[in-house]
Amino acid sequence: MSASGLPASLAGLPFAKGHGTGNDFVLIADVDGSRNLTADEVAAVCDRHRGVGADGFIRAVRSEFVAEGRALLETAPEAEWFMDYRNSDGSVSEMCGNGVRVFVHFLLEEHLLELGEGESLAIGTRAGLKTVSRISGGYAVDMGPWEFIYPDHAAAKAMDAVVNAGGLEVPRPGLSVNMGNPHTVVALAELSELAGTNLTAPPSVQPEPEHGTNVEFVVPAEPLVEDGVGLVTMRVHERGVGETLSCGTGACAAAVAVRFWAGAQAPDSWAVTVPGGVVGVRFLAGPEGREHVELSGPAVLVARGMLL
């Protein structure tokens, strides 16, 4: 332990702090794969009282130095960079939608990458390759195809889980969606009910996906569609973190679920309002014939520093 209270192994490590719609991250550049932090080190850095404080920790590492990255390089040699994403408790997650935008922005600001507006690049993640495009005001990410976690139940009943949280009078039905990482989406009728839901403790989810789940509570707007865009308001309790101001994969799962519930007339473009802002979600035909989800939103860096 160093005098700062952080693990001595971290002293001198340069970092940046950034966020996407208030979902905040500590980022480091680990060009040669030599700074792989332990779960305890990540949790110490992300501690909001004794560390830098963040919802998640992102290590930008060249794909060749990570086993999952090397596997991706076999079919996508252009995927030079890998996003090693951890939740604030140190646990590993497959994917982070806000994080991957901030990740690319960080690489640009660190001069490790060049990407003009309108240009795209492939990023390696534990949920496979993600194509990130620089657009006006931020980044758009092809998140790949969405899936139901329990396809038979979901297709038949439109609900496949029972969810409870503080502040709800009765448990609610949920729909389990895989966006590379697991999500359970719960519809509420009123914004006042959404505001009254207590997310200081993890919601209970039955059955819970094998590796846990992120839980999104959503209120579809009335009317649902304005100028061809579907409107949803959402709060999220993230696996390995707690309530956050935004969750990109969660916004995609929310749009998947509300569009599914709305049926054939539902649009392909969505605006998802979260406590930290608004992100865009679009459904597009993927090259392999499956439907893909595109997430768009801002990414900013707010600080650079060095751990003591």
Ligand SMILES: N[C@@H](CCC[C@H](N)C(=O)O)C(=O)O
């Ligand atoms: N905030 C992220 C999701 C981060 C990972 C999540 N907590 C998990 O454990 O799957 C996002 O923007 O997608």
